[in-house]
Amino acid sequence: MHSLRYASPVSSGVLLPTAKIKFMKKPTNRRVFMMQTLSVAGVATFASTAAQAAMVDEKDPQAVGLGYKADATKVDKAKQPKYAAGQLCSNCSLYQGKATDAAGGCPLFAGKQVAGKGWCSAYNKKA
Numbered sequence: 001m002h003s004l005r006y007a008s009p010v011s012s013g014v015l016l017p018t019a020k021i022k023f024m025k026k027p028t029n030r031r032v033f034m035m036q037t038l039s040v041a042g043v044a045t046f047a048s049t050a051a052q053a054a055m056v057d058e059k060d061p062q063a064v065g066l067g068y069k070a071d072a073t074k075v076d077k078a079k080q081p082k083y084a085a086g087q088l089c090s091n092c093s094l095y096q097g098k099a100t101d102a103a104g105g106c107p108l109f110a111g112k113q114v115a116g117k118g119w120c121s122a123y124n125k126k127a
């Protein structure tokens with residue numbers, strides 16, 4: 001523990017990043033621009049991936065209230081008499097993905113995605 005307090009970058013033979021920077025040339029505007037662009041692109045990619053990954057959880061209170069199931073074949077027909085085979089999120093008028101997408105948005109679950117093969121009691125056949 002005490003050795004950490006007295007350790008210095010010079011005595012350990014390790015240069016701290018700030019020490020290294022002193023010996024480097026000043027970054028050019030182009031280099032700075034590239035670093036900033038890559039950083040922004042990385043954050044945007046991460047955010048996009050995270051948004052796509054957010055699926056509605058069947059246990060979410062909103063999902064429970066609407067009887068949402070990620071697999072329409074698992075809908076309890078006794079509790080959901082409105083359900084009919086073939087009704088899927090992917091052919092619902094509220095589904096925001098393409099009919100062939102595995103998942104897509106739904107205004108009833110803002111910021112999340114529903115499964116294309118899912119279903120809920122607000123199902124409305126796409127015209």
Ligand code: SF4
Nearest residue numbers: 089092095106120123
């Ligand atoms: S409203 Fe339509 S798209 Fe949204 S969860 Fe219900 S069945 Fe799926």
